[in-house]
Amino acid sequence: MKTKHPVGILGATGMVGQRYIQLLENHPWFEITWLAASDRSSGKSYGEAAKWRLDTPMPERIAKMMVSPAEPESAPKIVFASVDAAIAREMEPKFAAAGCAVISNSSAFRMAPNVPLVIPEVNADHLHLIEEQPWRKESGGYIVTNPNCSTIGLVMALKPIEERFGIETIFVTTMQAVSGAGYPGVASMDILDNVVPFIGSEEEKMEAETLKLLGHLEGNSVAPLHAMVTAHCNRVPVVDGHTECVSIKLGKKLGWEVTREDILAAWAEFNPLAGLGLPFAPAQPVGWTAQNDRPQPRLDRNCGNGMAVTVGRLRPCNVLDWKFVLLSHNTVRGAAGATILNAEMLVSLGKLEPVAAALARN
Amino acid sequence: MKTKHPVGILGATGMVGQRYIQLLENHPWFEITWLAASDRSSGKSYGEAAKWRLDTPMPERIAKMMVSPAEPESAPKIVFASVDAAIAREMEPKFAAAGCAVISNSSAFRMAPNVPLVIPEVNADHLHLIEEQPWRKESGGYIVTNPNCSTIGLVMALKPIEERFGIETIFVTTMQAVSGAGYPGVASMDILDNVVPFIGSEEEKMEAETLKLLGHLEGNSVAPLHAMVTAHCNRVPVVDGHTECVSIKLGKKLGWEVTREDILAAWAEFNPLAGLGLPFAPAQPVGWTAQNDRPQPRLDRNCGNGMAVTVGRLRPCNVLDWKFVLLSHNTVRGAAGATILNAEMLVSLGKLEPVAAALARN
Amino acid sequence: MKTKHPVGILGATGMVGQRYIQLLENHPWFEITWLAASDRSSGKSYGEAAKWRLDTPMPERIAKMMVSPAEPESAPKIVFASVDAAIAREMEPKFAAAGCAVISNSSAFRMAPNVPLVIPEVNADHLHLIEEQPWRKESGGYIVTNPNCSTIGLVMALKPIEERFGIETIFVTTMQAVSGAGYPGVASMDILDNVVPFIGSEEEKMEAETLKLLGHLEGNSVAPLHAMVTAHCNRVPVVDGHTECVSIKLGKKLGWEVTREDILAAWAEFNPLAGLGLPFAPAQPVGWTAQNDRPQPRLDRNCGNGMAVTVGRLRPCNVLDWKFVLLSHNTVRGAAGATILNAEMLVSLGKLEPVAAALARN
C-alpha cells in the first residue's frame, strides 16, 4: 500500500476531532487531506480555529490546513465523523449520498437497523449491513458507526465471556472521565471535589448499544442479544479513562460450572483480529491485571496505546455470578481510535476501495 | 438537663476524632473532658498533638487540653471511640469492663452477636443487646457501635422501603470520599486524576452490616434480613461525601405494584425520631432531590448539618425493580455524627445515667 | 431598624448573584425584593432560571420569586450588581440615573475618577466621591464599587502595613479558585491536573485597583498610592479561596527597622470598623496563622464567615523586605460579601436613606 488513503475529518475542532488528528499522524494507511467544522471555523487555518487540548503538539502540517465547510463537494471519499447527534442526523446521509464512506463516532445512526454498529474484535460481521443502505447502491457511499465511549469497554470485556458461556444479565456502574463530554463540556465548578451522578442519555445508550453489539446478524438485520442490562452512569474528576464496575449472570444451560480460571482464559485468549495486521488493533484486546486495586484510569488508560481494555478484580457476586472492574481510554478506544480501527477493518475487507471500483463490483 | 454529661474521646487526633471535637463544641448534652490518643501523642497538648484538617478552627479550650494515655483509669464514663479495628479489639473491652459506655465508630465489634450495631432511625431497638454483654452486669459498662461510613447512607435510604415493601436484593456501587480513609490515608498520587476501584474489606463490611442493621431482634440476638447484597466500592477524588448507585428488588408477595410515588412517600414520611428532641437528629432523615443530576457530594453533603441522607434519580431498573442515587456525609452522618446520635439515643433511653444508677436499677 | 431595606439583585442567576442570595438570607438590615437577570431568565421563577451551585439549599422564598427584566422601573432603590463589565457599563448608569444606589461588584466603573472603589476597612472615606457623581444631584442615585476578588485580600493585608510603615514595592503571585470565573466558567478539561497561568485582564486590574484603594482622597478625586505593583495571576484546581504569595518593600524613610513583630502587631491591631456594628464586618479582618503551612484555601477560606483575610508565613525576602502568604474567600470577601459590607457601611454613613430624604438633605 504505497499511497495512503486520503481521509477527511468532520468535526475536526472538537475533542474527538483532535484525537483523530493526533492518532492519524504517521498512520501507515490513512492521510488527512480535509478538515471540516462548523461555519464559525471554516475558512480559518486549523491552527486558528481549534483550541488544542491534547498533550502532544498540534502537527504543523495540520495547523496550516484550511478548515473547509462541512459539505461533501470538497470532501475525500473516506470521512471520519464526530459531531453532535442532531447535526450528524442531517449531515452524515448527505455525505453517504455523495459517495463517501462515513465512518462515524456520532450517535445518530447507531441504532438504525441498516447501519452497522461495530467493534472489530466483537462483531465485524455486522459490517455487512452497509450493503443494505440505499446510498451504497446509488453512489457507493455508506455509514458505519462505533459505539458510545462507555459501551465499548463494557462490550469488549463481555464478548469473550458471552461467546463461551452466554450472558443473561448485566449490571454496570460507570465512573466516566470529563473528556467524554467534549470541550468546554463539564464545568469545573461541577466536578472539582464532586461527582455528578447523571449523564444525559448515557444509560439508555449503553443499555441499547450493548445488546446490538452482542447480537447476531440474521439476514439483513441484527437480532440483539437476549439479556437484561442496567446502567448507572456517573461523571468523576478524571481527565481520561472510564472505569466501570460490572456484575454479570452467565447463561443458564451450560451444564458445567464456570470457574474464575475459565473467565480469565476467555479474556486471555480473545484475539479475533490476530494476524490481520491492522495497525490500531492492540496485541491483547482485553488485558488482565492481577493487582487488587487495579485497573485505575491514570495508570492503565494508555495500555495498548490506549486501544486495550484492562480488566481486574474478578470475584464472585452475591447477587449475580461474577463481578469485576474494567477500564478503557474513552477518547482513544472509546471514540477516535474506535473509528480508525473500524476504517482499518473496512480496508481489510476491501470496502474502502475507490468508489468507482466498489460500484463496478456491485 | 443543666449539667452536661462529661465524655471522653478515644482516638482524638484522627480524622473522626477531630470531627467529634468539632461537632461536640456547643453540644447541649455532652462536654468533652478527656482526650486520648496513641502513646506518641499522650502527654502533649491537643494543639501540639493533632494535625487539624477541618475547615473550622480547633476550639481553643480543646487545643489546651492534655492528651491522656488510652487507659480507662482517668476516662469519664462515656467514651466516644474511633480507633483502628486491631486496637479497638483490645481496648474497647477494657473500657467497658471499667464501667464505661463505649460508643464506638470502630469496626471491631460491629458484627459481634451481643453488640448492637445501630442507626437510631433504623433499629434503635437493637440497643437492648447491651443487656446481653457481660460487662454490663459487672460494671455497668457496654459497647455500642455504629456502621461503616458507606453502610449508613445505604441503610437509611433502604429502611423506609424495606419496612413498607420488603427488599429481596440490593446492588450498590459506591464512590467514596478520601476523608473516609483517615489522615494521611490516601496518597495524592493515587487519587488525583484517578479512581481506585478497591477499598480493603469495605465490600464485605457493607454486605454484612446492611443485613444486620435491617434485621430483627429475636430474643437476645439479631436475625439478619434475608436478602442478597452485593457491593462494589471505589475511592474517588472527593474530600467529603459518599455517593452510592443502588438497585433494589422489592419483596415478592406484596400483592400490589409499588409505584414511584409509593417509594417517594416512604422516604418523605420516614421520621421515627420525630418528637424525641435529639439534638443531632435531622428534621428530614432521608431527603429527596428532584433535580435529575443530584445528589452531588459538594452540593448536598451538608444537608441537615451533614446528618441527612439525600436521595435522587429514582427510576425503574431493567434488572431489578428500582434504581436510585444516594449521598451522605461520610465523616458526619457516616462516622462522628453517627456516634453522637447513638449517644443521644442512649440518653433518651436512660442508658447513659451515671453507672451507679444503672447498676442499682439492674 | 425595624423594617429592612428592600434591595434588588442585578445579575441574580450568576455565581456572585447566588452568593448575594445565600448571604442575605436572614440579613438583619436588607431584604431581597427584586431579582433581575438576562432576558433569557426574566419572566421565569428564580428556581427555574438559576442553576444553583452553592452547598446550602436555595431559599424557598427566593425560588418562588419571579425574575424581572433588568430595567430600573421596577427596581428598589438599593441594587446590588454583579454583571459582565460590558453590560454594567451600559446598565449601571441607567439605574443610578433612576435614583438607585448601585452597589456593584462589576469592574466597569471601578477606575472611574468619580466612582468610589471601596473596602470599608481600608478606605471608607473614598465613599465621599459619590457626591461628585452627576446622578447623585439629579436623582439621588449613585454607583459604588468593590474591587476584584484577587485585589481585596491583597489590599486588606497590605493596608495595616502601609499605614504604619509605608510600602514602595509590591510583588504578588496569585493562585485563584475556579469560582472566580463564574459558571460555567473554567472548563474542567482546562483545570483538572493542571494550572492555567493566565486570567484575562486580572493582572492589570490588580495592579491598578491596589494603588487606587491604598490612595488618598484629595479634593474630589483619589491620588493613587505612589508605589510599584506587579502581579502574576494563575488559575488552580480549587473551588473557593484565592491564595496569594506576596513580597513587599517598606517605605524608605522610616528611620527605624521594622521587625517581624511590628508587622504582626499591625495586622493584629487593624480593626477600623470595630464598634460600628456592621453585621458583615469580621471581628478580626486580618487574621494571623502561626502554622508554617497555612493559610490554605480548603481550611481557611471560611474564617470570619468568609469575610476575614488570613495571613501566614511572614519571613524576610532576599529581594524586597518581607514575604508572606495570604488567603481570602473569593466569592464571599472577594465579591458578594464585599458588596454587602459596602452597603452596610453606606447605611452607617446615612447614604442609604430613602432617596427623597437624601435629595432633600442635599
Added chain:
Amino acid sequence: MKTKHPVGILGATGMVGQRYIQLLENHPWFEITWLAASDRSSGKSYGEAAKWRLDTPMPERIAKMMVSPAEPESAPKIVFASVDAAIAREMEPKFAAAGCAVISNSSAFRMAPNVPLVIPEVNADHLHLIEEQPWRKESGGYIVTNPNCSTIGLVMALKPIEERFGIETIFVTTMQAVSGAGYPGVASMDILDNVVPFIGSEEEKMEAETLKLLGHLEGNSVAPLHAMVTAHCNRVPVVDGHTECVSIKLGKKLGWEVTREDILAAWAEFNPLAGLGLPFAPAQPVGWTAQNDRPQPRLDRNCGNGMAVTVGRLRPCNVLDWKFVLLSHNTVRGAAGATILNAEMLVSLGKLEPVAAALARN
C-alpha cells in the same frame, strides 16, 4: 558503543527510582543490572517490592530482578541515586569510596564545594570538580549531582538570558506537582480542593542552587552568580509538572536596551549540547509557546520527551524588567532524566570509562 554500560539504581523503589527504570528501558548506552532499596525491600523481587505508580507497565525484566541491599560490594561502577538526604549523606560517599561514579539526584551533597551540581546545558564545565574529590584519586569514584526539581526549570530558562544580558535579581513563585514529594508523599486530604503554600527547605534549595548553577568555575571551586534570588514555593493539585512565575532584572551595564525579541532569540538559540549526540538531550532545551495561556502542566510537561523546559507569557514587569512563566516535568527533567543526562554528559567527556582506565589515566 556495542556493549552498554551496566548501571545500578540506589533508591529503586521510590518515585524517582521508578522513573529511572522507565526512562532507561531501551536506553542505547545504559543497562540496569542492579537495583537497591531499603532493607525492607532487599531480598524481594522488584515486582514484589515496588508499588509501581507510573502509567507505563513495569518492564518484565526488571520485575523479576532481585532487590539488593544498598551496599557497594555488589554494585556496578555506575550508580544512579535518589534517596533521602540523610541516607545519601551516609551512603553516597561509601559508594564513591568503593570506586563508583555516583550520579545523584539526592540533595545531600549539591552544595558541597568539591561536588559538581550540574545541568549539562548550563554548566557542564563544573563537572571538572570531580577531580577535586578525594575518592576520585583513590578509587576512581566520585559524586555528581543534579539540582532540585524546581531549580532545574528555572535555571534552564535563565541561563540563555544570563549569558547574554546578565541577571541581577530573580523573583520566582512555584506551583509544584505532588509527584515531587514522592510516594505516599502528599496526603490527598491536604491537596484536593487545596493549595499548600509551603514545601520544607524548598525555597532555601532553590535560592542557593540557582546561584551555584549560574556561577563560574574559578580554580577548584565555583563562585556563585552575584545576584539576588527569592522563592515562594507552593504545592498544587497537579500530578506532574512544576509551573513557575518568574520576574527578573537584567544586568545593569549593558549599554543597550534588551527587547522582547532579544530574549526570545536567546531562548531559541540556546542549544549548547547540539551535535554531541546525547540521547536524552532535547532538540530545543528551552521552547517558547506563543499562546497567552501557556505553558500548562497537563499540556506541556511532555515536551521534548519531558526533557525540555517550556516558557511563555514574556512581558514587562512593573517592578523588575521582565516577567514570564516556565514549566518543566519535575520527575523527568527535574529528577530522573536530569541524572541520566548528567551520566550521558560524563560518557561524552570520557569520565565513565571503566575505573581501571580512569585510574590509569590519572
